[in-house]
Amino acid sequence: MTQQYWIGEFYVDLSRNQITVEEEIKTLAPKALSVLTVLAKHQGQVLSQDMLLDHVWPDTIVSPNTLQRCIAQLRKALGDDGKEQHIIKTHAKKGYSLECEVRWQAQSQSTTPEQHTESIQPKPRHTPGPAQIRSRSQFGFALFAAAFFIVGLAASVLFEPSSSAQLTISEFRPLTATDNREVAGIYSPDGEYIVFHRYSTEVCRNNIWAKRIDTQQEFRLTDNLDINGQHQFSPDGKTLAFVQTSNCIQPLTQKLCYHLMTLDFDKALQSPQTPTRVLECKNSQIREPQWLDSDHIALLQKNHERWKLIRYSLQDNTSTLLYEVSDGDIISYDYSRKDGLLAVVRLGEGSHYYLDMLKPDGEQVSSHRIHYPNTIARFKSIYPNFSPYENQLAFSTGRQLYTLTYQGQVNPVTLPVDEPMGSPVFHPSDSRMLVIKGQYDSDIYAMPLHQATQAQARQILERSNREESNALFQPGGELLAFNSARSGQMQIWLSDGQVPRQLSNFPMDTSLYETHWSADGTQLLANTDKTLVRLNLDGSQHTVPLDYPVVQLFHWDSRNQTALSLIRVNGILTFAELNLNTADVRILKDRDVTWALKTADGSLVYTDHMDRFWRSGPVEDQLIEPLLTQGSERLFTAFGNTLYGINEDAQLWSYDLHSGDFEIITTVADDIIRISAVNDAQILLIKQLTSRKEVVELLLAD
Template sequence: MAQQYWVGDFFVDVSRNQITKKEQAQTIAPKALSVLTYLAKNQGKVVSQDELLDAVWQGTIVSPNTLQRSIAQLRKVLGDDGKEQVYIKTHAKKGYSLECNVQWQAGKLQVSSANHSQSEKGLPNAQNDNKKATKPRAVATIFILFLITITAVGYHFWTNSQTPTLTISQIRALTATDNKESSGIYSHDGQFIIFHRFSEQACINNIWAKNIKTQQEFQLTKDLGVYSSHSLSPDGKKLTFISMGDCEEPVLQKKCYKLVSLDFNEALKGPLSPTVLMECKSSEIRNPIWLSNDNIALMHKSADSWKLVNYSVSNNSSEVIYEVENGSVTDYDFSVKKGLIALMSVHQDGQYYIEMLKPNGDVISSNRVQYPEQIGKFRYIYPNFSSLERQLIFSTGKRLFTISTDGKVQSISLPLDQPIGSPKVHPSGGKMLAIKGYYDSDVISVPIADYATLNLDRDSLKERVMHRSNVSEDNAKFQPGGEHIAFTSVRSGERQVWLSDGNSAWQLSQFPLDTYIFSIEWAQDGQSILVNADKELVQLFLDGTERKFALPHSVDKLFQWDSENQTALSLIWLNGAYRLAEIDLPKPSNSVVYDKSAVWAQKSASGSLIYTDLLGRFWQPGPVEDTLISELNGQGSEKRFVITGETIIGINDDLQLWSYSLDNAYFEVVGNAPSNIDFLTDTDGDQLLMSIQIASKKEVVELTFTH
């Protein structure tokens, strides 16, 4: 397929999904561009809807509305209002035609159709024109095109050769308490830092401000709650954030989300209760950022996909800024100084893109992220604007990177002993805030038989800890037919897979720095482990060798592994949505995909699939529709569940451990779970493995950098 061509004064670059006029590039959906290209190849001819659908959406069943949306998008980009239909003409009950000159980058100019010949426009027939008059115009056109090409190539070379870098020269702590701080930002004048502070002892979360010069601290909020990252309005007077809590009357989810605001200057005088601007009971919102003193951008989740919306405070209304067809927005940042939105997204092809937008949603550029070897190809990137012209900055944990607006990632030399979050740059540059700290969790083993009589307070749990360390340990799994327990740990400085025989522990994996491991599963023969590392699946053998499965999609959660049939029960990202799937590892195209998402899922010994939804309800797939296990209503939680034989063991929101038999529908509460439990991870029928939180300490730090 041709990659570049002209439609009138518009330059079309298929490889970059862009249409450019007068150096103003707009990015459109690949399918819409394919529609334009097909019409261009049949310029002047009427192409039926069926032909366009077959050509562009090969093998995919879509409605004519999908094609109509693409046509509408093309007309908007081309400045065609659909009434005069200068570029794309609708032929009632027949189809569409492209009514404009088309010039292919590597070919000859195609003459427009008879309906738009020069003679019909009141001009002389082209064949009778004076050749001396047309030749200079042709030479001038070629010369202009040559200059445009040279300028574009030169600019591209200059931007690549002049890519600036950041060097970190100093890191210093700005807070020093036993609490957990997060989401640090500067005030616009750089006088204050604003951050969350969660007290483990009091179990209270509030937003605080600190005067950097005087070191005086101010508690801004007074209501107990869970808050998101926050943002100051351009005038510096208002603070906005998301407050999350249990829904009084859950509809589709347990949690409700409120967009709230706070008068920053008044809160400095004393803690305030935030004002609710908007509440979501059936969908999720996050990451609010002020665009103007009356408009707040935020991410909104419907079904499994996120889109970027603009909320008007005065009108109490919202409109979509940007959404990805069959894809999802993953993160964004806004620069008041530049007046631009930097947005990360995953598209239908499963690839990750960085897009630059104007606040009204106009796309300036869209480029695929070029992942370096140090970062997994499915790993999300959460960048923030830096002080550099075309560079954003992000963290993968112990390393910092910059990403350019054309998708190129470059490492900043800064190995850390503890992970940090993506930095927020000081208004005047030269410094940036980040969150640095550690999380300490341990693995414990608890007998099921006498569980109800056990003392599971914090002090007693210390006796049940397996190989105590002062870092994060999780995902413990019993070895089938063996004496070992596999678990993940950061005790070597990086998260790796470890083995324990009860007396000693040793590291099995050698994953690169900052590899994120979601979960692990033993093979039935106990000789290898399947690891969900950076959203990819790796089989790790006990001799240290490994096998990576080349899958076309990311694996966000690994629930279970049937090593004999080589299938992995997982949550995958497929065609713009999260889907529960049984992945056929040797032949992914043969995978069984369920038309549903899942929070957690397991299979019983007989092969019965059990999964939970956002409301914590338990379901079993049926021949026609899924069956709700009503006896377990209200028993699901984020603590997960495990299955031994035909018995489900789980923990509810009241921290009660319970069991349920699939054979006879018998339910019972076994006892109370530890108050500091993170997750229930495995059972062998006699013992339960759990991960418990020991401590969590995070602090706001400031990084000084030079260009």
């Protein structure tokens, strides 16, 4: 199918999900452009709603509102007045037509309906019958399945691995829609409120907010900005529990301290409150609190190498072990008070994922390997949520929603949405669900290496309204490689300073992490979904066969075909050197490593979990003392044998490993989130513009 065409003066590029006019680029949802393309292929013809719905959303039940939203988005992008309707015309009770001239990229003349017509005969709209709907409450949560089994008297519904479960969405509405990032949405136990995080301009800090659903009134619950983690309600709905993170005043074994906090919900609705600290962890990490009952909270705790599931008593201030694994690691878990079950996802034997179902006292009920379909990458992690479906969990991979049976079977659920959505949480009535929708927006900035000032860090090398990151200079060349979501999916792009082009074509829902150039500038090595992929400059690619998930790709020595990486071996994060030809693994360090690289002379430099810099030595590693306070989450890079980084005070610094010279170069803006690359003339920085996320509610049809 032709990927580019003109509608009047508007240039439509389907490969990038963009409409361009007079150098103004607008990015649209793929489904909206699919609607436009169908209309363009039938220019001048009236197409009914059913025709468009059947063609753009085949075998999927969606409401007409979905199509109407697409039409509204298209009219806005095309500058079309909904009243005048010069481009897209509405024909009452008949459908829509495209009234503007269409020119296809491969043709010099306008198209005619006869030249570009696909047969899209009207299909009867599929109406689900009683056997296809399974209601678990008076609100009628509808789940469509292509096939099902009835097992004994329980009559539990299990999906065939090849079937696609379908949710009927009656309404799609944002519950939060400010310019701030809003995430971690949950319902109160009575279903009257949603509670969520709202971030400030400071990237990591947030307040906890509540919103009453019927009146839309908002309440700020916490009195100060902090680094607050996921929150959960107590069974009676009166108390919130969450983990708060802060810098340890006197760090001994870790830089950050973790605090279990509680908040009186009723009081916080009256005025913002200071949370109460009930537990402090200075030598271990804790996350994901879940109330088991009014006194006990389940937590994931990590002391050294592995996570374990513990139960903490508020009354006794004691903890007991619920569950741990000796060969692997716990990834995440969820708890259902209604079913009295814990669902634990763990990484186990053979780097496969397993689902363990437990009773609240830790007794194992079942354990099954999770069978991933081809649409999910082998090493992609699952974060389970209990759902209204009988004996099934739900999870998101970013754009796609799936169900997970207690027996480890994964099945897709089709939702009529185009933007990335995650973190599904269901309403107590089972009639609706919350998801988090939105995008990050970050750009690539260049700063002169010599005589740099904060004011000079304003040359934008790559700009779109989506995320741009991981910019790298081509060795011995003029190209810039970078990761970008401008096409709707994070891909690797190349720029010669004029027109950028998309290099990779990774499947939808691919998570793209680190990328590195080969020494001769002819290839790139990318970490996608914890798997390494080599890419040539013509776009061809080859997956490197490895037995372990690659959590981080630090450095690529293309001459020797080795890669410094953080991998999971038997569930434990391990700093290792991978041989990309033989798949052999050489363990380098038994300590936590957060970033690493090799300099021009082959020196291995890395930072640990305390942000201390180390240089590998022949007998023992040496602490780089001049950099003792210079580490931060903004990482570091190298050019030649000189290190460059940004500290927690936003100061850009350099350190020569040979001479020992240390220099503060300048102070960068607070919204510079990392240093990306350096050459002999410039430093590349990643600047975060917005982090637009919002809580969205999907109402499910009766």
